[in-house]
Amino acid sequence: MHVTPLLQVENLTVRFYTKDGVVNAVNGISYTMQEGDILGLVGESGSGKSVSSMAMLRLIPEPPGKIESGSVRFDGEDLLQIKPSQIHRVRGRDIGVIFQDPMTSLNPVMPIGKQIAEAMQVNLGMASAKAMLESIDLLTRVGIPQADRRIRDYPHQFSGGMRQRVMIAMAISCHPRLLIADEPTTALDVTIQAQIIDLVKNLQKELSMAIIWITHDLGVIARLAERVNVMYGGTLVEMAPSKPLFSTPAHPYTLGLLSSLPSLDTDSDQDLSYINGSPPDMIHLPPGCPFWPRCSFRTKRCTQERPELVEVAEGHTSACWHTDRVLELHRSRSAEVAQ
Amino acid sequence: MSDETTTPQPQSAALANDTMINHALKNEPSLAAEELFTVEGHSEETQYASFWVGAWRRFRRNRLAMFGLVFATIIILIAIFVPMLTPYEYDQIDMPAALQPPSHEHILGTDELGRDLLTRILYGSRPMLMVGVLTGLAGLCIGVPIGVLAGYLGGFFDWIVTRLIDMFSALPWYLIVLYLVMVLSPSLQNLMLAMIITGWVGSCRMMRGLTFSIREQDYIEAARALGIPTWRIIAFHILPQAAPLLLWGFAAGIPTSVFAEAGLSFLGMGIRPPRPSWGQMLADSEFYWQFWPHMFIFPSMMITTSVLAFQGIADGLRKALDVSENI
Amino acid sequence: MLAYTLKRLGGILITLLLLSFFTFMLSRVVPGGPWMQGAEIPMSDQQVAAFKEKYGLDEPPWKQYLLWLRNAAKLDFGRTFTEPERTVTELIRDTLPFSALVGGLAATLAITFGVTLGVIAAAHQDTWTDNIATSYAVIIGTIPSFVLGFVMKYFLAAELRWFPAGSWGDPSNWRDVAWHLILPVVAFGLPATGSVARWTRQCVAEAMSSDYVRTAKAKGLRNTAVMTKHVLRNALIPMITSFLPLYPGMMTGSLFIEKVFGLPGLGKYFVYASTNRDYPLVLGITMFWAILIGLTYFLTDVLYGVIDPRVRITERQQ
Numbered sequence: 001m002h003v004t005p006l007l008q009v010e011n012l013t014v015r016f017y018t019k020d021g022v023v024n025a026v027n028g029i030s031y032t033m034q035e036g037d038i039l040g041l042v043g044e045s046g047s048g049k050s051v052s053s054m055a056m057l058r059l060i061p062e063p064p065g066k067i068e069s070g071s072v073r074f075d076g077e078d079l080l081q082i083k084p085s086q087i088h089r090v091r092g093r094d095i096g097v098i099f100q101d102p103m104t105s106l107n108p109v110m111p112i113g114k115q116i117a118e119a120m121q122v123n124l125g126m127a128s129a130k131a132m133l134e135s136i137d138l139l140t141r142v143g144i145p146q147a148d149r150r151i152r153d154y155p156h157q158f159s160g161g162m163r164q165r166v167m168i169a170m171a172i173s174c175h176p177r178l179l180i181a182d183e184p185t186t187a188l189d190v191t192i193q194a195q196i197i198d199l200v201k202n203l204q205k206e207l208s209m210a211i212i213w214i215t216h217d218l219g220v221i222a223r224l225a226e227r228v229n230v231m232y233g234g235t236l237v238e239m240a241p242s243k244p245l246f247s248t249p250a251h252p253y254t255l256g257l258l259s260s261l262p263s264l265d266t267d268s269d270q271d272l273s274y275i276n277g278s279p280p281d282m283i284h285l286p287p288g289c290p291f292w293p294r295c296s297f298r299t300k301r302c303t304q305e306r307p308e309l310v311e312v313a314e315g316h317t318s319a320c321w322h323t324d325r326v327l328e329l330h331r332s333r334s335a336e337v338a339q
Numbered sequence: 340m341s342d343e344t345t346t347p348q349p350q351s352a353a354l355a356n357d358t359m360i361n362h363a364l365k366n367e368p369s370l371a372a373e374e375l376f377t378v379e380g381h382s383e384e385t386q387y388a389s390f391w392v393g394a395w396r397r398f399r400r401n402r403l404a405m406f407g408l409v410f411a412t413i414i415i416l417i418a419i420f421v422p423m424l425t426p427y428e429y430d431q432i433d434m435p436a437a438l439q440p441p442s443h444e445h446i447l448g449t450d451e452l453g454r455d456l457l458t459r460i461l462y463g464s465r466p467m468l469m470v471g472v473l474t475g476l477a478g479l480c481i482g483v484p485i486g487v488l489a490g491y492l493g494g495f496f497d498w499i500v501t502r503l504i505d506m507f508s509a510l511p512w513y514l515i516v517l518y519l520v521m522v523l524s525p526s527l528q529n530l531m532l533a534m535i536i537t538g539w540v541g542s543c544r545m546m547r548g549l550t551f552s553i554r555e556q557d558y559i560e561a562a563r564a565l566g567i568p569t570w571r572i573i574a575f576h577i578l579p580q581a582a583p584l585l586l587w588g589f590a591a592g593i594p595t596s597v598f599a600e601a602g603l604s605f606l607g608m609g610i611r612p613p614r615p616s617w618g619q620m621l622a623d624s625e626f627y628w629q630f631w632p633h634m635f636i637f638p639s640m641m642i643t644t645s646v647l648a649f650q651g652i653a654d655g656l657r658k659a660l661d662v663s664e665n666i
Numbered sequence: 667m668l669a670y671t672l673k674r675l676g677g678i679l680i681t682l683l684l685l686s687f688f689t690f691m692l693s694r695v696v697p698g699g700p701w702m703q704g705a706e707i708p709m710s711d712q713q714v715a716a717f718k719e720k721y722g723l724d725e726p727p728w729k730q731y732l733l734w735l736r737n738a739a740k741l742d743f744g745r746t747f748t749e750p751e752r753t754v755t756e757l758i759r760d761t762l763p764f765s766a767l768v769g770g771l772a773a774t775l776a777i778t779f780g781v782t783l784g785v786i787a788a789a790h791q792d793t794w795t796d797n798i799a800t801s802y803a804v805i806i807g808t809i810p811s812f813v814l815g816f817v818m819k820y821f822l823a824a825e826l827r828w829f830p831a832g833s834w835g836d837p838s839n840w841r842d843v844a845w846h847l848i849l850p851v852v853a854f855g856l857p858a859t860g861s862v863a864r865w866t867r868q869c870v871a872e873a874m875s876s877d878y879v880r881t882a883k884a885k886g887l888r889n890t891a892v893m894t895k896h897v898l899r900n901a902l903i904p905m906i907t908s909f910l911p912l913y914p915g916m917m918t919g920s921l922f923i924e925k926v927f928g929l930p931g932l933g934k935y936f937v938y939a940s941t942n943r944d945y946p947l948v949l950g951i952t953m954f955w956a957i958l959i960g961l962t963y964f965l966t967d968v969l970y971g972v973i974d975p976r977v978r979i980t981e982r983q984q
Contacts, residue, residue, distance in 0.1 A: 059883060063792065085888075092886030099884075104877040107896050109903070109975055118895075119885045154975045170885065403804070505681045506688070509956045511919055514936075518952060521940035522692050598810050602922055605812055606937050621816060622925075628816065629824045636820075639813045650808045 004076050006210050007033040007056075007178060012070035014048070014055045017063070021283035025051040027234040027290075028070070030309075033210055035177065040225030040242070041214045042257075046279055048234040049214045053180050055080075057095060058087050074178070093123040096171035096209075100183040102163035106155040113139075113151025116170045123174045138169040142199060161192035165199065172203060178210045185220060197224055218261060222246065227315075230254050233280045233290025236309065240316040248327060250318035252295045255326055289320070297322045394583070397659035403647075404655020410648035418464040427455040429462040430613040438631050448633040450623065459615035460637055466527055466609075466616045467645060470600040474531050475592040478538030479585060486543035487573055487581075490550025500543065507540040513599060520608045527610050530603060534596055542588050546581060553577050583660035591653040594646045601642045617642045674967050678960040685956055686949075690734060693945045694727040734949070743950030746939070754950035757935060764834065765924070765931035768847065769917030772855035776916075777909050780859040784866025789893065791871055799863065807860020815853035815926040822849060833928050850927045854920065858912065865908055869901040876900070907970050914962045918955045 010030045016023040026048040033039055043049040054060050056072045056079060071078045079090060091097075099105040107115055116138060117131035126134070132151065139147035142165040155163055164184055171179060181200065185193040201224060204211055213224055221228055221242065228245045230238040230253065238251040249255045256275035277294035280286070286293060292302040301321050309317040312327065320326065398404055417424065433453030441448045447456035489500035507515065519533035553559060553576070562572050603609035604618030612619065617638040624634035725733075737744060743754035780803075787799035823829050829849045837843060873879070874897050882892045921933025932951060939947040971977045 057884060059880065088886050088888055090886075091884055097881075097884040099877060099881060101877060105881045107878040107882070107900065109900055109973075110896070118882075118887070122891070123886045156976050167881075170881075174886075502680070502684060505677070506684045509681050509685050509960060510952065511915060511955075511959075514918065514952065514955065517936070517940055518689060518948065519692075521943065521948065594808065601810060602812065605922065606925060608937070608940060621813070624816075628820060632820055635816050639816055642813050643809050646810065647805065647808045650804070654804065 003034070005032045005073075006035045006037070006075065008071075008073040009052075009056070010071045010073070012052055012055060012072060013068040014051050014060060014065060015068050016065045023282045024234055024285055025065075025282060026055065027285075029231070029234075029236045030070075031229055031236060031239060033178075033212070036204075036208045036210055038204060038211045038213070038224060038226045040221040040228040041212055041231065042216065042218065042221055042228060043231035044216055044279055046282055047231040049231050050182050052231075053182060053212060053214060056180075057091050057097070058084070059091075059097075088122075092119050092176070093174045094176055095178045095180060096174070096176035098164070098167050098171050098179065098181045098184045101187050102160065102167050102184075103155065105167060106163060108155055111152050111154055112158070112166050113153075116151075116166070116173055119170055119173045134173065135169070138173055139166070141203075142166070142169045143195075144169075160188055161195065164188060164192075164196055168196075168199065168203070172207060172209070175207060176209060178212070179204075181211060181213045183215055184213075186215070186217070193220070194223075200224070218257060230257075233285060234282065235290055235306075235319065237291065237320070238318045239309065240313075240318075244313060244316050248313070248316075249330060250312045250316060250323045250326055251291075251320050252297050252322075252326055253291050254318075255330060256294075297325050390583075394659040394661075398655050401651075401655040401658065403651035404659075407648035407651030407655065410644065411652060414464050414645065414648075415468060417461055418468050421458075421461045421464070424461060425455070425458040427458040429459050429615050430454065431458075438627065438634075440631065440633050447637050448631075450620070450634055451627055456620075456633065456637060459620060460617070460641055463615045463617045463620065463638070463641065466604075466614070467597055467600055469527065470531055470534060471593045471596040471645075471649065474534040474538055474596050475589050477531075477535045478592065479542050479589055481535070482539035482542030482544075483546050483581075483585065485539070486546030487550050487577060489543070490547040491554055491569070491573060491577070497547075500547065504540055504544055504547075507537060512537045512595075513602065516599060516603065517606070517608055520603065525603075525608045525611055527614070530600065530609050534599060538592060538596070541592060542585065545584060545588055549581050549584060550577055553580060587653065587656045587660055590649070590656050593649040594653060597642070597645050597649060601646075670971065671968060674964055678964055682953070682956055682960060686735065686738065686953055687731065689949060689952055690731050691727060693949065694730060738953060743953070744946040746944050746947040754946050757947065758932065758950060758954055761930060761932045761935055764929060765920045765933055766917050768850055768854065768923065768929060768931060769915075769920045770913060771847065771851045772858065772920075772923075773912045773916040775851060775855035776858035776862050776912060779855075780862025781866050781905070781909075783859065783863040785870055785898075787863065787867045788870035788874060791874075796867075800867065803860040803863040803867075805860075807857055807864070809857050810922075811854045811857050812922040812926050814857060815850065815923055818849050818853050819926065834930060850923050850929060853926070854916065854923045858916065862909065862912075866901075866905060869904050870897060873897045873901040903970070903974050906973070907966050910966045910969070911959070911962055914955075914959045918958065 009032070011028045012026055012030070013028050014026040016025055029048075029052055031039075041049045041053070051060065051065075055065075055067050056074075058067070058079070060067065067080055070080065072080050074090065074094065079087065106112065113132055113135045116135040117126075117128060120126040120131040120134055121128060135151050136147045139150060144150055144162060144165055150158075155166070158166065167184070179200075184200075185196050188196065197220060200211065200213075203209070211224075213220070215221065225242050227239070227241050229236055230245075230251065232253050238245070238249070238254050240250070245254065246258065249258055253275070256273075259273040260275065262272055275294055276296075280290055280293070286303065288301075288303045288306055289295070289298075290306075292298045295302065297320075299321065305321075307319045307321050309319045310323070311317050312323050318326075431454055433449070435453065436445070436449050437451055437453040439445060439449045445455050445457065447460060450456055450459070485500060489497040515537050516530070516533040519536060520529055523529040523532065559572060559576060562576060600609055600616065601618035601621070604616040605622045607619075607622060610616035610619055612623075620638040621635055621642070624631070624638075628635045734744070741755060743758075745751075745753050746757060783799050783803060787796045787803075790796050829845065834843060834846055878900075879892055879896055882896045883889075887895070918933075920929075920931055921937055923929070924931045924934045925937065935947065936951050938944075939951070
């Protein structure tokens with residue numbers, strides 16, 4: 001039986017026209033998500049992970065940004081083609097967002113209760129009194145004590161972790177089917193990070209939401225994601241279920257990322273591994289594969305032809321001309337470590 | 340085919356990767372190191388111009404600012420070369436020729452005493468520039484050292500300076516100037532003195548704030564720890580950073596000073612006759628404006644254009660230097 | 667909160683005290699008075715001596731200051747030199763309403779028009795609307811009010827005869843007064859529109875680019891709702907604190923306009939007094955203005971503390 005995927009991104013391309021040049025932020029990415037999927041979107045700063053997600057909701061500032069091409073089908077409906085006035089229907093109600101910095105992402109002069117209630121009033125047409133009651137309930141759910149008193153407080157009266165919980169409450173208030181979490185734990189302490197991740201995990205189970213968790217931290221991915229998409233230079237370079245990604249990476253970039261993670265087994269004498277080179281200049285992207293300037297597996301072909309995503313295993317795709325070498329290398333290295 | 344059986348002794352993971360990979364790629368056509376650099380798309384070093392060059396370029400693109408610069412240059416030249424530009428004296432009275440509209444002999448007409456208007460307008464550029472530019476400069480010379488010292492040393496000295504700043508901010512500056520001119524009796528020198536006395540406050544406040552914020556930085560502490568004397572810290576670490584702000588502050592004070600000179604002369608508390616000033620000429624047209632509009636139109640135009648020009652320069656500088664006004 | 671208020675009040679008092687001291691001393695230390703040559707009322711030596719005695723000018727300066735201060739605290743600034751029948755306080759009381767009306771109306775005009783312009787410019791950032799609005803603000807903001815007044819007087823009053831060219835009109839008929847005030851208020855308020863519009867644009871634009879606006883949009887709010895509920899509410903805070911001082915500023919700064927249009931305000935008397943070295947009058951008016959301005963700044967500070975919850979509410983103990 002063919003089930004319509006919840007989210008179907010096809011060939012999304014986003015560019016920014018600045019006075020320094022055209023920034024190719026997202027270059028033709030495609031992926032699919034089903035109801036309740038937990039997807040991790042990994043990449044370094046500038047890889048296009050945030051931009052691609054914001055583009056879905058048309059939250060990209062239109063000058064200087066422009067969604068050049070592609071489609072984003074949510075429940076079959078292309079969000080990029082609908083009239084601008086219709087996008088408000090989807091925002092907040094079908095798709096919720098959590099942002100990175102909760103201090104600046106919350107209105108400093110509005111009580112948080114009102115901010116949470118606002119979402120429900122606007123999207124569900126709830127009366128304000130009822131919305132406030134719901135807010136109290138939501139705050140309790142996200143783990144804020146004395147919620148009935150705290151709904152009148154302002155953002156600056158909360159700690160960082162608490163504020164993020166408030167943001168989560170706001171994002172899930174209308175029971176969205178998809179939650180986009182844009183690096184929500186990057187600005188928090190490690191211990192708080194874990195709490196927030198667990199909170200989201202539990203909420204996901206309760207509400208059976210799909211989640212796109214954007215991060216550059218592989219540790220977070222390991223803890224939360226079922227599937228992982230790796231982005232580099234505005235392109236999807238690898239897509240895999242979580243475990244296979246860590247155990248059998250099929251792209252040199254992923255391999256580099258994983259190798260650079262120090263582990264408990266690492267000898268203290270060993271130098272830390274790293275990926276040579278620097279992040280790509282998004283205005284002057286090299287032709288061919290975006291990763292070739294830093295890739296140890298590169299050949300001439302890589303500088304001329306951009307690899308497509310090919311399947312290397314069940315549900316596991318990678319965009320590289322030399323996936324076999326990568327897999328081979330990883331196999332032999334793991335064999336050595338095992339010795 | 341490629342020989343992949345190697346037994347490396349990895350010293351580091353990165354090294355290990357490279358050794359094995361290079362070995363593995365031995366028989367595969369690969370890129371020589373030199374080839375890399377000729378491939379398109381590999382970005383070269385971007386050349387960045389120095390701060391001041393960049394600022395000048397930005398300034399140049401601003402039309403109003405360039406207009407202001409051109410106008411200012413012209414006005415300065417006029418102020419210097421006035422005697423050569425006109426056959427008349429500014430106080431040359433010629434009663435039979437009084438109150439004449441623009442004509443061949445008098446390009447802009449004459450005033451109620453038969454004095455040539457164009458000459459008086461041209462001469463009016465002198466007090467305008469002297470008050471506008473010189474008072475700003477003097478204000479800087481006084482305000483900057485005081486501000487920096489107050490900001491850096493703090494303590495009682497800073498307390499006094501703050502009280503002084505407060506005092507001068509309690510009233511609109513033009514009222515203070517008016518008061519001072521009244522006490523000292525109106526004249527060009529006294530007007531300049533009064534402007535300087537009120538003007539130093541602005542740059543002082545700015546420098547004090549800037550010094551405060553810089554003082555807290557780690558590199559200042561490092562400099563102190565190294566034993567670098569205070570004066571060197573101020574001269575080489577604080578002042579260079581203040582240069583763009585000061586330049587803009589100076590430029591921004593000019594339109595205010597031009598307005599002050601015109602306004603006060605208009606009220607009769609500025610430049611005394613017969614030396615001409617545009618504000619004074621505006622006031623002189625009090626009884627004649629209705630039927631001899633040329634007497635107020637030309638001074639009005641000069642005042643407005645001057646203020647606009649210098650304001651344009653100040654704005655252009657602010658954008659070009661990227662100065663944030665709220666220190 | 668109370669401590670903060672009292673501290674601010676104290677600071678203002680000290681400033682006023684210092685100001686009064688310096689201005690007073692300056693007027694006594696520098697030689698000269700209404701008896702100087704060139705003044706409107708020439709006096710013989712005998713008259714000068716009698717004059718000095720009457721106003722206590724023969725006492726040592728510091729004594730004069732203390733006396734003046736004592737009276738000033740009771741808001742008695744003495745009698746004017748030039749019109750001895752009137753006390754300074756009376757004169758201020760009689761002429762203040764005129765200046766206040768002109769200045770107040772001009773400030774209101776500047777704020778209403780300027781804020782509207784600024785919001786429009788910010789809402790349409792980097793489009794033609796924005797460029798036109800900003801250019802207009804820059805140009806109109808640099809025209810001195812008295813120059814604009816002169817030009818308007820000529821074209822609209824003398825030439826076209828649409829408006830009267832000056833004077834106050836008949837005080838008993840408010841319509842007549844209003845008619846007479848249109849030109850002065852517009853000439854005075856219009857240039858101020860420039861800086862108001864630019865500051866508004868800056869505040870609103872900054873609020874518009876903040877993260878919480880992005881959150882509001884992501885929540886599903888429409889653009890107008892985002893503007894009114896989130897942008898403006900935040901932008902208003904720095905805006906109000908800048909615009910409130912416009913009122914005393916323009917009420918005290920109306921002297922140029924009063925001269926152009928012949929309005930009987932406080933400014934006109936100030937200039938008159940200055941030209942004639944009428945010290946009690948000048949001092950009295952100066953101090954009055956300083957008090958007015960000081961109070962407004964104080965009020966602004968308090969208002970700021972009230973409307974910004976970050977100042978109002980201190981961190982609760984977790």
